[in-house]
Amino acid sequence: MTLLPHSSFSWMVWICLFTGLFCLGIFLGSQYVFLPSLIHEDDSPLYSSGLQDQNFYESAYAQAKWHEEKNAVQSALAAHHLLVAHKIAETFYTIGNEDVHTIVLISPNHFSVGRSFAQISLGNWQTPYGILETDEGAVVELLSKNTELAQEEEAFAKEHGIAALTPFIKKSFPNAKLVPIIVHDNLTLEQATILGTTIAQTLPNALLIGSADMSHYLPEYIAAFHDEVTLTALAHGDCRGCELETDSNALLRILFAFNKEHGSQVWHPLYRGSSILMGATNDPEDNTSHILGYFTSGPPENGTFMSLTMIGDIMLDRSVRTEMEEHGYDYPWQNMERFLSGTHTVIGNHEGTVGDWERKNAHEAPYPFVFPIEADEVLSLYVDVVSLANNHTDDYGKEATTSTQETLTSLGIKWFGTYNDAAPRLDMEVGNTSVSFVGFNQFQSSWKTLVAQIEEASAENLFVIAYPHWGTEYARVPDTSQQYLASLMVEAGADLIVGGHPHVTQGAEMIDDVPVFYSMGNFIFDQPMPETDKGYAVGVLREKNNLSLWILPYRIIEKQPTPVSDQEAAKIFEELADLSSEPLRDVMMQGKITTVFNP
Template sequence: MRVKNITIIFSFLILLGLMGGYFLGSFENDAGKSKLNEEKRSDVSGFHYSSFSQKDFFDSAFEKTIRPQISKNQHIRGIIIPHHLLASNLIANALYSISSEKPITVVIISPNHFFTGQGQIISSLYDWETPYGILESDKNIIKRLQANRLLDIDELPFEKEHGISNLTAFIKKVLPNAKIIPLIIKDTLSFRESDFFLDNINKILPENTLFIASLDFSHYLPSQIADFHDTKSLAVLASFDYEGINFLDIDSKPSLRIFLKYLASKGANAFNLLDHSNSAYILKDENISETTSYITGFFSLGNQSKNEQTTLLAFGDLMLDRYIRKITDKNGKDYPFQNIKRFLIGNDLTLANLEGSFTDFQPKPLDPDNTTFTFNPNLIPVLKKIGFNIFNLANNHSLDFGKDGLIKSQKYLEDNNIDYFGDPSNKDRISVIKNIRGIKIGFVGYNEFNNSDFHKIIEEIKKIKQEASFVVVYTHWGTEYQTNFSETQQEKAHQFIDAGADVILGSHPHVIQPVEVYKNRIIFYSLGNFLFDQTFSQKVRQGLGVGIVFDKIKLDYYLFPTETKGFQVNLLGKEKGDIILNELADQSLAPEDIKKQIIKGKITINF
């Protein structure tokens, strides 16, 4: 987590007077002003220090707790809490659920925020001085873990590691006789190292050890995107989805993987959510552009709790030739996406319409009038790394370099484990079904600019509807640069929904077109350009990202306006984004309550 962001958040607190002078000593980059931090730097006596020495700050946090009713028979083995002190009430509320006078060993696992110290997994032998007294480290066990080469001991990183120091006073308050094993984990920890640690730690830790994960979730994004990303995070926690961790908006993926795998080995599979919030909600200012989100909950012995939600982030046209090729050759393959990388992670599926083919053929000479596109295959690993894992190929550019070009493109995608669906001729591999945590999402592609049998697409939708929980139809249709949909588009869209489609996503017009609600299903007639080198009008530089949450009882749609500037995709700020959403609501065919939701950037369709 960036120190800059912590400073911004705490500055809000000071300005709003929410916590008065409590936070004046909490900024790492104000350490020179804090007597406590001076002690931490000069200390050689075998102690680390909790972030604050003011006992009344922590008392105040506990006084505001809801104090959840936890059955003693739940056998809690793990708890997940944030380390931002902005969320002090959430931390206190969660830890109160495990309060006990009994002696217990507590493992606290945290990100190594500053990537310091020797080793991938680092611990400390020092005790911790808190306003409630000394919180002892479990020195004997830590030394055994070190002797078995499961961790390294290095005291220096703990002088500034707020993932640990922000929590020690809370822990001492609720577990006064606990001994702790603090662990900070580097992001470079490999799966092999992680598995070796997990395979051996159970041989050393006491049976009733409590694991505390000190983790913050979505970072540096507006509140609605944070909520969308957290939907997946909550599903991953409930279902122990280790694969889903790979693209999760969280500050330490290795820490969460160790935490969940340890709990699974103990049979503590039942996740119980206590709180979910973010810094914008706590500060009561949803206009904050960079939030941090917080999830608290405990894990007890028992079966996994059900969370049957899956997320999809969908965009319009993605074109990587012509001037986009020129700029990526000059500035790097990820240049167009540098401003939205955080936005692109945190989703189960990330989708766009691929306006061309990946081939090793020579591209056409640079010319704005050239409309025959081929993309550099070396861009595929970059797209995968930033989150894209599925593409629509049913469009009028997939055959720009003939059937050979399409086959090459499909092979390149397959070699990189990226799924695709849709065929420019509407014949082969029209559809694909993705299984995410047991929820099956079917995708069907349709290219209007091929005179094949339209009835075949209808039959494919009906077929996929029998096999999948939800059906997404991605269409390539309409007239370029027209800001409204045609009667033909509407007729086909209605037929798709009549056949079983749950949502329709459109591309090709290169501008955003209105939304329609038909039979309680939503049609996005055109999402506009996601990334294209067209610059002749503002509308061709704008697009609409749609974040869809699939749920058995409802579908949520988050609306994210984007804009390309200098051939880089950017999330629009609230002022410009609101203009697009207001225009979209005004032009859409939808009930008034849905139009109001469009303006707010989130639509909910209940079944």
């Protein structure tokens, strides 16, 4: 074997190393690789924008389309996931301005580094277009005016939410200096609002950019619903109390407050997509969605905005209880945290009593269920409202029923309906909409009370959602009693009907323009039949008079509801379409019903 001379060998090592690093930068286009922090000539930290070179960004800008905007841009929302570098470039190409001298860039604190919930830096960033300097005067002034802010440089060294956008800022805002801020989601609504207002008042000529990706780790059919709620919130200038399924609610609250103070609340969306839609992955665990756009002067959209996630039967006894006692009371919910976030309110059916009552045999008819209070304490973290209008609420008698109602109230869980009555209904604000929830247990309650409750709520101009417990167990097709009751509820003034009890899914139909979902199936249950392990939630979004209803399938695997893949969801949509009325079959295949609500 012939050996290479030492100098030739060294040269080849350097070539291989350089080539490897270059390829790594291209391969990791959607990832973040950082060089060590250095010291700028003024002794401030010098951070790296990453390994991507100027060609990477020039290629992104070459794919960008320019969107003409005659009004001054006051703020923007951009992704930091470099998988969509061309869309980030398009956003910056559209909003870029040589006359802007200060950019406030806000990112989530992805790694929870540091002590404060809001942190600011005096560092600078090395980018392929040169060093992006920090506006030291603006940083010092903000520190003096907001006690929540703290200078914590260690939090910025590897924060890709800041670093990823610095090359775009340096290229599109060549005369701007940076005010970098990162926030933790523990920042309260009040704190975020004060910070956003303070930034607007202290730096009236600054342009604020929120660096945030949207939905994470979910199939596209769920991410699309959550992003639709987020897009509506952006257009309305506020989420009105909901927790959006995004990188950072704190960041968006700061953005909303900044825009409100500036009077710049007109939202211009440029792009909505996801890793799955781009073909970058088929694995929901790797999915990230993206929303990019900007705001100009003017008021936000006004009118109705509310969003809900409605789920089916929740049973926390029997073998579900055994699993919780072994693995923790959060066990049934572990795969649904992000699935159940992203809307104003989550509603489910509470299929049992709560408390330390002496347990009966729940494995034999009539299957009396009792849940430990610890299970409902965890439930309260995921579900806001429950129906008690079902055939198991009274399993342990009147005293236990009253105790259950009191326990739910003490846990902050609102409830409606009872074992033998559609009253009381629950009237509450969801977003900015007055909603009335009416429950009905077909097997004990009087339909006359049901109709009266709906008529009263409708007469008060409330958006009436009926949640009946009805039908034949394990039947995939609604029986005649369900169809008759549905017609009565529509005639009485119900605006939406979503049912449960059969333990399997049933289809949907429209009755006089009112959507009726006959059965969502189980949400948390332990029945052995395979058909009872499949269910769907209904995502509800009302924006002005437009009502969108999203079908969100899942499977129960080892007592844990779990989102299905987009491929399996498509099969479930097809199955539900076959079970639905003829006029709805095409839209059910798409997993979404859109209708116009006529108050």
